[in-house]
Amino acid sequence: MRTLRLCLTLLCLVLGGAAAAQQQDGGFDYGPWEGTAERAEEALQSGQVSVPTLEALRTEIAGFRQRFIELQDTEAARIQTLRNQIDALGPPPEDGDEPAEIAQRRAELNRQLQQTSAPAVAAGEAYRRADGLIREIGAQIRERTAAELLSRGPPPVNPVLWPGAVQDMMSSLRALFVEVDDAWLSPARRGAFLSNLPAVILLSALGILLVARGGAWAESGTNWLRERTRRGTGIWRFMVSLGQIFLPLLGVIALLYAAQTSGLVFGRIQALLVQVPIWLTIFFYVRWLAGQTFSRDDDVATLPIETPRRAEARAYLSVLALLLVLRRVRIELSTFDAHGPETVAVLSFPLILLTGIVMFRLGQILSRARFDGEGEEALQRQDAMHLRLRVARFLGKLVMFVSAGAPVMAAAGYDGIAMATLYPMVATLILSGTVLVLLRVNGDLYRLITDRPVSEAQSLIPVLVGFLIVLSALPLLALAWGARVADLTELWTIFTTGFELGETRVSPGVFLTLVAVFVIGFVLTRLLQSSLRSAVLPKTKMDIGGRNAVVAGTGYLGIFLAALAAFGAAGIDMSSLALVAGALSVGIGFGLQNIVQNFVSGIILLIERPISEGDWVKVGDNMGFVKDISVRSTRIETFDHFDVIVPNGDFISGVVTNYTRGNTIGRLIVPISVAYGSDTRKVESILLGIAREHPLVMMNPAPFIYFSGYQNSALNFEIRVYLIDVLEILAVQTEMNHQIAERFAAEGIEIPFPQRDIWLRNPETLVGHGEPAHRAFAGEGQDVRAMPQTLQRRRGVAGDPE
Structure with missing residues (x-):
């Protein structure tokens, strides 16, 4: 152990010395980079270098560029400290008259900064050179690829080319049989x-058995599992269904291993057999995918179209899988025997034509896709599948267009365009x-974990996972349509490198730091608000409105401080945003003046507190709490339990009535009228x-x-009282009106009704010859006795005997 510790100590000393020496020498050797950059510039200038060589140069330069990005951040803290x-020290005087000590210190700091x-600085210059070379290489590769696609080759429909192509193909097949004969001999x-x-x-027996029965066994296992499981049925069914791919593929691998064990395989046959697992994986996967997409079982089918169309779609996809395998075989044979462009064009055209026909039929099925199902559950599934069906119809029309045009382009000799559109489709x-x-599977897994279907859970988690699945498929889609891996890595480099904002480079790491710090500050602010609301403020003498104002103000201040802390932790210089803020201030002043006015009014409401939560207010035509x-x-x-959203500016600039400001005491006025002749004191x-x-x-x-006074037919009184709780004003007024009616009825005090006196001048003019006066006045079918007594008395005064 002592020897081991000694060795580790020596190793650390050696590594530390090497690192120190490297740091002293400048930290990076630019010699290899200069050589690589010069080679790239010569290759771009000549224009004769092959595309693979350009790709290799680009990969090498991309490695240097990544190193330069790292070197630009070295000593960043020290540079900021020096600045x-x-x-x-402040700006130097304009007249140059500065104390010697300060001038000397300024010069020393500037020397250290440089x-x-x-x-x-050197790394930044090298980074820009490397980035420019990468862009030039990418542009040249794209130009060459476009020129190759648009170039016209020999038309395969020319009968003159057919004999040579057939002879080349027969020669390739004959070479395979010759190898078999040589091996047996x-x-x-x-x-x-x-x-x-x-x-x-x-x-061989095991392989044949797995190839012949493996798919059927997997399907039987899926049906058995469907009948005996309830929770998580979709996941288990999916896992068992994968056997339709792997079991036959294991059979193929067993057959290939048997061929290798026989000792009769060598040369091109062995090279072809190495590719067979890849080809058959494509074949089995496309067949399995057809069964999953257009399954007879609605619970399995991811695109449940009409039942008769599903079987047709599965058949077309199986044929398409076979055509894809044949295309790969043709490519391998043409590569082995170095077939010419005429032979390649003639041999490719039948595969392109058949693939186009099959794809066109699939496009027709997809473009006419309709949901198949009945009942309430089927209607719910139809709503869920609506977007999928729309996408399927659009994709079907696009498939029909491409599959109809590709064979035509191939027949005209544009084989590159045909294959660059048909097979990506x-x-x-x-x-x-x-x-x-x-x-x-995402929905089935969520149901397995939560025991709730996604349609009923209303959870955001499966939606986010589904979004990530779709997002992760975009790079594969780009690769299928001709994008190079270098293009995707370049996009990833741009994303990870970020962009410059002022003197700060904003990268995903900076963004994540900003978000993390802001989230932490936001959570702490919410915790502080909760503590104030539930533990601290209730123990004070502050009213509910003041407590709400303090809690709201704490929230706004906390969020503002969290944003400042997030920008500071991310290293973003706030002064760099001053220009943007100045430009936006003009737009805010004109276009967002109402929002700013309401924002400032909200701050004033929280500070002055003319209204508080729970107050009974009236602003404009709106009244409520x-x-x-x-x-x-x-x-x-x-009071109708409707929510009215009132801009804060109306509370500051308009007239607001607050019925419960500070307390709930309020006055009630109950008007009442009595008839003339009533005892007013009583x-x-x-x-x-x-x-x-x-x-x-x-x-x-x-x-x-x-x-209050006298009216035409009544004496007016008012009950004026102050209530302990003005919120009960309607109940109190209702109760008082009931008691007034009861007490007035018991005391014989009459509540008057409206009365009108009618004076008839010259009533004789209203009486016709031989017509009774009371009929002329009262009208046909009416009687004077039905008139009010006052009216009858007034008519008597007029001198009418009737």
């Missing part, structure tokens, strides 16, 4: 085969089906007794009965 020291900043290989024959037979279909299956005071508006709940005594007897009426100030 702060120089700023502390020396410390030198590595970062070799005594050594034949002897090895005979010695390993039992193992070959066993592996095939990959798009496969990727879309995979995403749908993963989304279904204040439920919430926010920064921009105040929420009032009316009426006053009765009303005063009713007022004093009510429990909510205050005795100080004492109730008062106001004899």
